[in-house]
Amino acid sequence: MKLTRRTIMALAACSTALIAQPFAASAQDLPRNVRMVIGSNSTGGDTYQAASIVADALAEELGINIKVDAVGPSEAFKAVGRDSRGTTIMLHHDQSYLANLYGVPGNPDPFEGYVVGPTLTINPGNAYLVPKNSPYQSMDDVLQAAGDGERVRVAIQPGGVSEIGFTAMRNAARMASPGSEENIVAVNTGSQSDKNQAMFDGLADVINGSIQANEQFAELPEDDQKAMRFLWITATQEALEQGPEAGVGNLTREDMMQYAAPATTVPMSESEPFTFDKEFFLIYNQEMDPAQMETIDTALATVFENEELNQRLLDAFFIPDYRPMEEAAAHLQQKRDDYATVIESLKAPAAQ
Amino acid sequence: MAIFEFLTPMFVFLIFAGTLVGIIFGAIPGMTATMAVAVCLPLTYSLGLDNGLALLLGLYVGGISGGLVPAILLGIPGTPSSITTTFDGYPMAQRGEGEKALRIGIVASLIGGLVSLAALFFFAPALAEFAIKFSYVEKFLIIFFALTVMAALSEDMLLGIFSGFLGIFISLIGVYDVTDGGNGQYRLIPPGTEYWLESGFSLLPVLIGLFGLATILEGAEAGMPKGQSLKDIEVGAHSRFSWSVFKGQVANLLRSSGIGTFVGILPGVGGSAASILSYTATKTSSKNPDSFGKGNPAGIMASEAGNNGLTGGALVPLLSLGIPGDSTTALLIGAFTLQGIQVGPLFIGNNPMTWDSMIFAMLIANIFMFGIMYFAIRWLAMVVAVPKHILFPVILMMCVIGAYTINYGIMFDVWTLLIFGIFGWLMVKLRLEVAPFIIGFILGPSAEIYFVKSLESFGTLSIFFTKSWIAMLLWVLILGSVIGSALLARRKSRERAAGTSG
Numbered sequence: 001m002k003l004t005r006r007t008i009m010a011l012a013a014c015s016t017a018l019i020a021q022p023f024a025a026s027a028q029d030l031p032r033n034v035r036m037v038i039g040s041n042s043t044g045g046d047t048y049q050a051a052s053i054v055a056d057a058l059a060e061e062l063g064i065n066i067k068v069d070a071v072g073p074s075e076a077f078k079a080v081g082r083d084s085r086g087t088t089i090m091l092h093h094d095q096s097y098l099a100n101l102y103g104v105p106g107n108p109d110p111f112e113g114y115v116v117g118p119t120l121t122i123n124p125g126n127a128y129l130v131p132k133n134s135p136y137q138s139m140d141d142v143l144q145a146a147g148d149g150e151r152v153r154v155a156i157q158p159g160g161v162s163e164i165g166f167t168a169m170r171n172a173a174r175m176a177s178p179g180s181e182e183n184i185v186a187v188n189t190g191s192q193s194d195k196n197q198a199m200f201d202g203l204a205d206v207i208n209g210s211i212q213a214n215e216q217f218a219e220l221p222e223d224d225q226k227a228m229r230f231l232w233i234t235a236t237q238e239a240l241e242q243g244p245e246a247g248v249g250n251l252t253r254e255d256m257m258q259y260a261a262p263a264t265t266v267p268m269s270e271s272e273p274f275t276f277d278k279e280f281f282l283i284y285n286q287e288m289d290p291a292q293m294e295t296i297d298t299a300l301a302t303v304f305e306n307e308e309l310n311q312r313l314l315d316a317f318f319i320p321d322y323r324p325m326e327e328a329a330a331h332l333q334q335k336r337d338d339y340a341t342v343i344e345s346l347k348a349p350a351a352q
Numbered sequence: 353m354a355i356f357e358f359l360t361p362m363f364v365f366l367i368f369a370g371t372l373v374g375i376i377f378g379a380i381p382g383m384t385a386t387m388a389v390a391v392c393l394p395l396t397y398s399l400g401l402d403n404g405l406a407l408l409l410g411l412y413v414g415g416i417s418g419g420l421v422p423a424i425l426l427g428i429p430g431t432p433s434s435i436t437t438t439f440d441g442y443p444m445a446q447r448g449e450g451e452k453a454l455r456i457g458i459v460a461s462l463i464g465g466l467v468s469l470a471a472l473f474f475f476a477p478a479l480a481e482f483a484i485k486f487s488y489v490e491k492f493l494i495i496f497f498a499l500t501v502m503a504a505l506s507e508d509m510l511l512g513i514f515s516g517f518l519g520i521f522i523s524l525i526g527v528y529d530v531t532d533g534g535n536g537q538y539r540l541i542p543p544g545t546e547y548w549l550e551s552g553f554s555l556l557p558v559l560i561g562l563f564g565l566a567t568i569l570e571g572a573e574a575g576m577p578k579g580q581s582l583k584d585i586e587v588g589a590h591s592r593f594s595w596s597v598f599k600g601q602v603a604n605l606l607r608s609s610g611i612g613t614f615v616g617i618l619p620g621v622g623g624s625a626a627s628i629l630s631y632t633a634t635k636t637s638s639k640n641p642d643s644f645g646k647g648n649p650a651g652i653m654a655s656e657a658g659n660n661g662l663t664g665g666a667l668v669p670l671l672s673l674g675i676p677g678d679s680t681t682a683l684l685i686g687a688f689t690l691q692g693i694q695v696g697p698l699f700i701g702n703n704p705m706t707w708d709s710m711i712f713a714m715l716i717a718n719i720f721m722f723g724i725m726y727f728a729i730r731w732l733a734m735v736v737a738v739p740k741h742i743l744f745p746v747i748l749m750m751c752v753i754g755a756y757t758i759n760y761g762i763m764f765d766v767w768t769l770l771i772f773g774i775f776g777w778l779m780v781k782l783r784l785e786v787a788p789f790i791i792g793f794i795l796g797p798s799a800e801i802y803f804v805k806s807l808e809s810f811g812t813l814s815i816f817f818t819k820s821w822i823a824m825l826l827w828v829l830i831l832g833s834v835i836g837s838a839l840l841a842r843r844k845s846r847e848r849a850a851g852t853s854g
Binding site: 037041042043044045046048049052056067068069070071072074075078079099104105106157158159160187188189190191192193194196197198200201203212213214215216217219220225226248249315316317 | 535685
């Protein structure tokens with residue numbers, strides 16, 4: 001074959017088209033290879049676990065590849081902010097807006113500059129624990145102690161999910177006895193192991209933890225330095241009711257209910273208890289084609305009708321929680337505003 | 353028999369494949385065991401727990417061990433934990449004893465791996481109980497002890513310590529991360545660079561920049577040297593490797609394996625501290641400390657037994673408390689959570705089969721690691737005979753790929769590689785010292801966190817002296833190390849003075 005200029009041009013055009021094909025077949029089609037960045041650096045945590053489970057099902061439904069990358073919140077926001085082609089999407093949970101509310105640098109407001117997408121699942125495990133031999137038998141004891149002038153040290157990771165329950169405790173203490181919230185003090189720690197270690201060292205009276213990570217410690221005998229006891233589970237009753245009856249380890253669903261509202265109550269207002277369900281949802285680039293977002297929404301609706309995905313989530317102690325994009329954005333905005341009110345109100349001086 | 357429920361041909365094959373891929377990852381500058389495990393983690397769900405763990409543990413053991421190959425042959429640590437292997441391994445390779453150095457390293461790796469595995473198998477719960485006695489204070493003192501090594505590793509003590517502090521200073525650039533218990537605020541970031549420097553400089557690009565790119569730049573400046581000819585390299589029967597090299601080194605091997613295991617069981621101290629501490633312990637207790645850094649086989653033994661000792665040690669807190677001992681075991685937790693299994697204090701008792709399968713997988717992985725590397729050495733050792741004008745571009749490409757992929761595709765990491773490559777090249781000209789600098793850079797962030805947390809928790813500096821008997825013991829070791837280094841420096845300067853006057 002003679003290589004004319006026209007032939008070369010035609011070959012070049014074909015090659016370009018072939019190369020470009022995986023990136024964009026048509027407007028509403030997603031790229032063949034999608035990167036799901038998550039707001040956690042850990043591949044051992046619940047964010048990676050939830051992302052892996054949902055990404056597997058979504059990839060199969062859409063016939064594309066989805067790779068989960070644990071890059072952490074700041075890098076995830078940067079990555080999704082750079083890419084409007086739909087090649088990069090982000091999965092994170094309430095931490096994304098809580099960190100912004102608490103003013104942690106590098107955490108933009110996901111409701112501004114990004115599109116908040118569908119909710120996917122709930123981890124109902126957020127909990128607060130005390131050493132097994134602690135004098136505090138309930139949250140009322142903790143609030144009472146603060147009211148009596150006793151200093152209660154709570155180990156948390158500042159600026160997010162770990163802190164919101166702590167904020168709620170301080171808010172409740174203030175409601176019960178203005179000024180007593182100053183007696184509930186944060187011990188800033190990092191990972192779950194740091195929080196546990198703070199308890200083992202006697203540096204914290206209460207620690208933030210989770211049902212999944214701390215349940216085995218709650219099974220240990222009282223004379224063990226590592227033994228813990230659940231005091232409060234922040235999840236809503238509705239979320240826990242949807243979880244497996246057998247619960248996690250020795251902690252059945254019924255047991256969990258005893259540590260959650262309404263059995264254990266930390267008031268948020270005169271009429272309402274504070275609750276917190278850790279919800280996982282998608283975040284998109286603001287310029288991403290709405291048709292691509294719609295494609296993801298439709299595919300998620302299909303996969304969440306599938307018993308296999310729901311069962312896989314439940315097996316890992318996640319509650320399926322699919323809400324289409326619009327509904328999810330409104331729900332999360334409302335949730336954010338509620339927590340913003342509590343956080344803001346604590347900044348004002350207490351009325352004695 | 354119950355053992356055959358998991359010990360299937362597939363199980364053994366996956367360990368073999370994992371170990372082989374791990375060695376390759378470890379041997380390529382810029383690729384690490386952590387990266388190998390991260391890449392293969394998503395595969396484990398479909399493989400099932402036992403088979404998935406077999407693959408990951410093979411990758412872990414192989415990845416940690418593979419790092420010695422470029423450390424010895426090219427002077428570039430394949431992984432952060434093999435930095436100290438370069439100190440004596442590379443001078444040996446330059447003398448044409450690359451194969452001998454590799455064999456020493458591999459045998460030491462096997463011993464380190466097996467000693468730590470035995471510790472894991474027999475004493476895991478007891479060691480975990482001991483590990484939780486280490487609060488912020490004791491962890492800071494261990495890091496401080498490891499930092500005193502800077503003085504022992506310096507050619508010029510004053511410049512060495514300055515370089516070390518410079519390393520600490522640069523390591524602290526970036527956010528004081530909330531995930532470490534910090535306040536999330538930026539510090540030491542020049543205005544306008546927040547977007548790039550928010551997370552600071554990543555360790556791996558800094559490491560391969562200082563050791564890899566800087567070497568290439570030096571080579572470019574001096575004019576590309578020819579590779580050693582095959583005649584210069586003592587391979588096969590000429591390798592002069594004999595088992596007698598281990599004579600009198602049993603204490604060194606056991607001590608280094610023990611230090612590696614011990615550092616492994618302490619979460620948050622960091623894997624690199626294992627080889628740094630065991631290397632220093634060997635150097636300071638040697639009758640001839642001057643020979644270290646110039647190709648002393650005992651240095652390779654200490655470093656490799658130390659970093660492989662970490663493998664079993666780091667699994668102790670993981671399986672006994674659900675706390676990972678290092679960055680790679682943090683990824684292993686993912687394999688459990690993907691299968692819906694929680695690791696915690698009851699894990700071993702509740703999952704005896706998985707526990708057994710992990711011990712067997714580690715044992716088999718160590719044996720495979722030894723077999724694969726020991727018999728591939730002859731060909732590996734010939735890498736140094738590849739002409740530098742071919743070898744250097746290949747290394748450079750691997751360094752760039754490694755830097756780009758370490759944090760899942762961040763371009764600033766490639767710029768970090770370039771910045772620290774040039775900085776490493778300039779350091780030699782300014783007579784600054786690379787080894788103390790990198791040790792300061794690695795240990796700086798942990799030192800800061802544990803120091804600040806100790807003060808936050810106890811509110812007084814005296815707590816470092818009064819916290820526990822472990823703290824007092826660590827002070828004795830710190831003082832010993834400082835005095836030892838000072839004496840060594842004095843002897844060196846006397847010898848130098850005698851040499852000048854003579």
